[in-house]
Amino acid sequence: MLKITRKVEYALIALRHMQSKNVDELTSTKEIANQYGIPQQLLAKTLQQMARDRILEAVQGPAGGYRILAKLDRISLKDFFEKLEGPLGMMDCYFESDCIQISACNIRVPIQRINDNLRNMFTQMTLQEVTQ
Amino acid sequence: MLKITRKVEYALIALRHMQSKNVDELTSTKEIANQYGIPQQLLAKTLQQMARDRILEAVQGPAGGYRILAKLDRISLKDFFEKLEGPLGMMDCYFESDCIQISACNIRVPIQRINDNLRNMFTQMTLQEVTQ
DNA sequence: AATAAATACGACATATTTAATCGTATTTAA
């Protein structure tokens, strides 16, 4: 429980790598995959998604690659995680209302308390803070 | 990511159920399983583990069952989660040192920052607070 | 003493989720 996924891991590695370069400089998937021993195809998908989410900018063609597009100090860790993984909650019943046993359930409030604290925490941390 | 497991879910349900009773009163696995629609065998294992962890007290034989043994306001959510699920960290490299690419890894510090915040948060919440 | 109802627990099976790979298309600098 509470494990970070590879997708998020690879995304953080890539961001941190790009942060060590000049802002306009491009980084290819291959470069990162080789340097950190990451499956290239999988990393590619992650970077593509980040480009769709306007965190990165993609440049196609040879000598292409990615560079950081967004202001990382404006993106909370919560938003970052949710962009990559979907809604951030410790239980689905936090979002869905079709739990079969919802009427009998006695821990909705407890779970909500934990969830709220968790979300608060990740809302207060920015990507910049974490990756700088 | 960040999903609570059934084990933890069932443990919370059981605790909350028992909290609504007199402190000495026993609750059987069957009673909880029936009332909340939980697989009895699986719940049984969870309760057995909680008994081993001295959170619950088990009484065997017919008319046996479990009652709350520990002071719930003395148990942090971190300890509770770790008793049930093992070390609480967003990445294993927080605990293990045999990561193959540890030398190339550039996100140990970032991950540690997230981890520390997470652990802090769960250290400050007590089981009592959550389930009361 | 026998029975029945409960906990104890290892081993196995199934389901779900995550991670990785494959194949193909598109873009564009050289």
Place this chain on the structure above:
DNA sequence: TTAAATACGATTAAATATGTCGTATTTATT
């Protein structure tokens, strides 16, 4: 025209979580 890069849906593989089975042990009740 070619080669090197991104784009992305489909599939496979691996890992984890969830659930079940079988059997043993304990003990109140009869």
